[in-house]
Each structure stands twice: as structure tokens, then as C-alpha cells.
Amino acid sequence: MAKLAAVGRSVLRFTNESMRIGMVTVIGAVLGFYIGISFPTVSITKLHFPSSFVSYRDETSSDLTTQALLNHAWTSARNTREENSSEQNSNSNATLKIYVPTNPRGAERLAPDIVVPDTDFHLRRLWGDPSEDLPFKPKYLVTFTVGYAQKENINRAVKKFSDNFAILLFHYDGRVSEWEEFEWSKRAIHVSVSKQTKWWYAKRFLHPDIVAAYEYIFIWDEDLGVDHFDAEEYIRLVKKYGLDISQPGLEPDRGLTWQMTKRRGDREVHKVTEERPGWCSDPHLPPCAAFVEIMAPVFSRHAWRCVWHMIQNDLVHGWGLDFALRKCVEPAHEKIGVVDSQWITHLVVPSLGNQGMAEHGRPAWEGVRARCRKEWGTFQTRLADAEKAYYRMMGITPPNSTLV
Numbered sequence: 402m403a404k405l406a407a408v409g410r411s412v413l414r415f416t417n418e419s420m421r422i423g424m425v426t427v428i429g430a431v432l433g434f435y436i437g438i439s440f441p442t443v444s445i446t447k448l449h450f451p452s453s454f455v456s457y458r459d460e461t462s463s464d465l466t467t468q469a470l471l472n473h474a475w476t477s478a479r480n481t482r483e484e485n486s487s488e489q490n491s492n493s494n495a496t497l498k499i500y501v502p503t504n505p506r507g508a509e510r511l512a513p514d515i516v517v518p519d520t521d522f523h524l525r526r527l528w529g530d531p532s533e534d535l536p537f538k539p540k541y542l543v544t545f546t547v548g549y550a551q552k553e554n555i556n557r558a559v560k561k562f563s564d565n566f567a568i569l570l571f572h573y574d575g576r577v578s579e580w581e582e583f584e585w586s587k588r589a590i591h592v593s594v595s596k597q598t599k600w601w602y603a604k605r606f607l608h609p610d611i612v613a614a615y616e617y618i619f620i621w622d623e624d625l626g627v628d629h630f631d632a633e634e635y636i637r638l639v640k641k642y643g644l645d646i647s648q649p650g651l652e653p654d655r656g657l658t659w660q661m662t663k664r665r666g667d668r669e670v671h672k673v674t675e676e677r678p679g680w681c682s683d684p685h686l687p688p689c690a691a692f693v694e695i696m697a698p699v700f701s702r703h704a705w706r707c708v709w710h711m712i713q714n715d716l717v718h719g720w721g722l723d724f725a726l727r728k729c730v731e732p733a734h735e736k737i738g739v740v741d742s743q744w745i746t747h748l749v750v751p752s753l754g755n756q757g758m759a760e761h762g763r764p765a766w767e768g769v770r771a772r773c774r775k776e777w778g779t780f781q782t783r784l785a786d787a788e789k790a791y792y793r794m795m796g797i798t799p800p801n802s803t804l805v
Contacts, residue, residue, distance in 0.1 A: 408629055480798040520615035522567050522590045539567035541636065542615040544607070546599035548752050549576040551623040558625060559585055563634045567615065571602040571752060596762065598753065599696075600719040609706040618705050626652075626746030634698075635743040644669045645704040646726050646738040648693040650744040655776075657747070661692045672738040687724045691733035695719045697745060704729050704736075705770045718773045721780035 432802055436546040500509050502700030505518045505697050522542065543566045547555050559568055568585065572593040585587045592606055603620055612618050616638060630649055639647050652659050672689040675681075698706060707729035712722070727733035751766055769797035792799040 446726055519610040519613035521611070522569060524588065524590075525612070525630065535629070537564065538614070539618070540615065541566045541632075542569060542612055542618045543619040543621065543632075543659075544569040544571060544575060544599070544603070545621050546571040546625055546753070547600060547623045548572070548574040548664045549579055550574075551750065551752060552580065554626075554748070555623055556583055558621075558627045559583075559589075561630050566619075566632060569606075571597070571599060573597055596717070598717045601717040601721070604709070604712045604714060606704075607709065609702075609709050610706065613702060615703055618655045618700050618702070620698055620700070620763070621764055623752065624748040624750035625697055626748055628746070630743050630745050635740055638669055638743065639699065639701075639741050643736060644670070644738045644740075645701040645730045646693060646708075647699045647738055647740055649699045650739050650741040651694075652744060652746040654746075657792070659688050659692070659694065660689050661690070662694050662739055664739075665741045669742045670738050670740050672734060685732075685734040687727065691727035691737045692723060693726065693737060693739060694745060695723050695752060698723075716776045717778055718769075718776050720777035721784075 407509055445764075474529070498510075499512055501511070501513055502509055504511060504513060506518055508516050508518075512532070521538075523535055523538060525531070541562075543553055543559075543562050545558065545568075547570050549572075559684040562568065568589040570580070570586075570589055570591050574593060575595050577591050577593045580589075592602065594602070598767055599620060599622070607620075617639065629652075636647065645669050648662060651662045653663050657663055663674070665671050673684065674688075676689050681687075684690060704726075708722075709728060712719070712728065713727060727737060732787065753769070789799045
């Protein structure tokens with residue numbers, strides 16, 4: 402009997418242990434299945450248990466309950482899921498942010514298709530469909546710096562330009578409304594600032610991105626006779642001879658300073674001339690070539706982008722620019738020229754000079770002329786110093802002189 406009882410106890414103990422093992426196995430399988438379907442994106446390697454739990458498990462492994470294991474697994478999985486969600490949101494936000502380094506400076510955070518980097522002087526209506534505002538778009542831009550006293554001469558000049566030319570008037574005397582007596586004035590653009598020069602206006606209102614819509618830009622004085630000038634024919638010849646910087650030939654009877662700008666009656670265009678002995682160190686350099694004056698220059702869109710950057714903010718008369726224009730085109734002696742067959746007359750009206758101030762017993766125009774000469778010297782010095790500094794930076798020995 403004792404032996405039978407011992408066997409019974411052994412069988413019973415074996416049965417209980419087997420049941421316990423089976424129960425743990427079943428619970429483990431159910432737990433694994435539940436975790437798997439609840440957290441399909443959670444890697445087992447990411448179910449990290451805290452060190453305190455590991456220590457607790459080592460010390461009380463015999464008493465570790467299934468509920469404790471489930472609680473720790475649930476907490477770890479939830480934390481991992483939140484971390485993954487945060488990472489995904491961060492990555493998503495980084496992906497959705499726009500930054501286009503090739504956009505114009507300051508517009509990098511805009512989608513490229515909404516960026517409009519340039520503009521124009523085309524007039525727009527206040528009503529209707531924007532696409533129907535312009536029955537045609539002018540191809541070229543003509544600017545005059547004017548005072549009302551020269552209205553008749555400007556009226557004659559404007560009539561020489563077809564509808565292919567947009568007209569922009571810079572008013573240095575503040576009188577704008579009086580120009581409405583001319584029908585064309587109602588379609589022109591008017592900018593009025595008292596006692597300023599055309600180069601002051603050009604620097605501030607003719608930025609290359611503003612005039613990018615126009616193939617050629619005329620920057621003219623107000624005292625030009627245009628009886629022998631046709632704008633459309635002028636453009637045709639400029640394109641024919643590949644001139645990026647040009648001017649009409651000048652009638653030699655008066656107002657002529659340089660031989661280069663003197664009209665020649667035996668040709669359409671000339672690009673070189675002969676000056677007085679000693680005036681030209683190189684036949685390809687100003688004033689014998691690569692040279693036009695600042696009274697009536699015409700610039701291609703490409704050339705103007707360079708010239709605009711060379712204009713100094715504080716040097717408003719433009720003296721010295723004519724000798725430096727060659728730096729904006731290459732080869733200059735081929736791309737700068739004078740159109741002889743479309744010529745003008747310099748009327749020599751000192752209107753802007755009279756806008757100065759009389760000082761120390763001198764008339765107003767003398768003060769203006771003195772500043773012109775001073776600006777010429779200042780500009781030459783700045784240009785030479787800038788080029789020498791560049792050569793030094795590049796480790797190149799500067800030429801003897803960058804002036805002409």
C-alpha cells in the first residue's frame with residue numbers, strides 16, 4: 402500500500418507539473434498572438450524591458466505572473482509605437498517643407514511654379530479677365546527724362562516710335578498732369594521726382610528684372626531732334642549688325658563732342674573711327690571704338706543687365722559711363738556701334754543744368770557742370786581700384802592701367 406501511495410503521489414505530481422507547463426505554453430502562445438496582431442509594426446528587438454524589471458524577474462522568477470509580463474509588454478509596445486509615430490510625423494513634416502535653392506534669393510521657400518522673378522510696365526485694367534488685358538505687348542522700352550518746357554520736342558520724338566515701344570517719362574520738374582494734352586501720354590508711364598537725372602531714375606526704376614520684358618531699352622535725353630529718325634528701322638539695323646549697345650549718329654553741325662558719334666553719310670553703321678592724335682592708345686578702345694555717348698544710348702536686354710550694376714548710386718550724372726560700357730559686352734569693338742542711317746540732332750538745351758542751385762556768385766549750371774566733372778574722376782578711380790583689387794585677389798599682376 403505504501404508503495405502504491407508513493408506511486409500515486411508521483412503520478413499526481415507529474416500530472417500537475419504537466420498541466421502547469423501546458424498552461425504556461427498556452428498562455429504564452431495566446432500572448433504572442435495577441436501582441437502580434439495588435440502591434441504588427443513593432444519589432445521584437447524593440448520590446449525593451451527596463452532594467453528594474455529584469456532585476457525583478459531574476460530575483461522572483463518563480464513568482465513572475467503572466468499579468469506582469471503582459472503589462473510590461475503592453476507598455477513597451479505602446480511607447481515604441483508612439484516613438485515611431487513621432488519619427489514618421491517628423492519625417493513627413495521635413496518632406497513637406499519647400500526649399501528650392503535655385504529660386505531667386507529670398508524666394509527659396511516658394512514652389513517654383515508660383516515664382517515670378519521679373520515684371521514690366523504693361524498697363525492693366527481694374528476689371529475683366531487678366532488674360533485679355535493686353536491686345537499686344539510692346540517689345541521695346543523708350544525712356545525720356547523731361548521737363549514740361551520741352552513738351553513739344555518730346556511730343557515729336559514720341560511720334561517716331563510705333564506701338565511696339567512702351568513710353569516711360571521721368572519728370573524732373575514735378576509737372577505731370579499737364580502732359581495729358583497729348584493722347585499718347587495717357588498710355589505712357591510717368592514717374593516724377595524733383596530735380597533728378599536720368600541715371601538716378603535708371604538705377605532706381607529700370608532694374609534689369611523690371612525691364613526684362615523688353616528686347617531693347619532706349620535711355621534718352623529730352624533735347625534730341627528726330628526729324629531723320631525711324632525707330633523700327635533703327636531696331637532692324639541694330640539686329641542686323643549685332644549691336645548690344647548703340648546710338649543714332651549725330652548731325653555734325655552742332656552738339657558734337659566725339660568723332661565716334663559723328664554721322665557718316667556713306668554707310669548704315671560704323672564701329673570705329675579716328676580721333677585726334679594721342680587720344681586712342683588702342684584702335685579697339687574708346688574713344689576710337691567700343692564707344693557711344695550717354696545722351697542717347699540704346700541697350701539690349703542682355704547688355705543692360707550688366708550696365709545697371711555698374712551705375713553707382715551716388716554718381717547721378719553718368720559721366721565716365723560711356724568709356725566703361727565696353728566692359729559689358731565682348732568683343733566690345735564689334736558689339737558697340739553708331740547707326741548712321743538713322744540719325745539725330747543734339748539741340749543742346751541746358752534744361753537740367755538750370756535745375757541746380759546758384760552758389761558763391763556762380764550760376765546754377767556751373768555748379769551742375771562742376772559736379773559732372775568730379776563724378777567722372779570719381780567713377781574712373783572706383784573702377785580702376787575695383788579691378789586692381791580683383792586682380793590681386795586672383796593672384797594676377799594688375800595691368801598698368803584699367804582706364805582709357
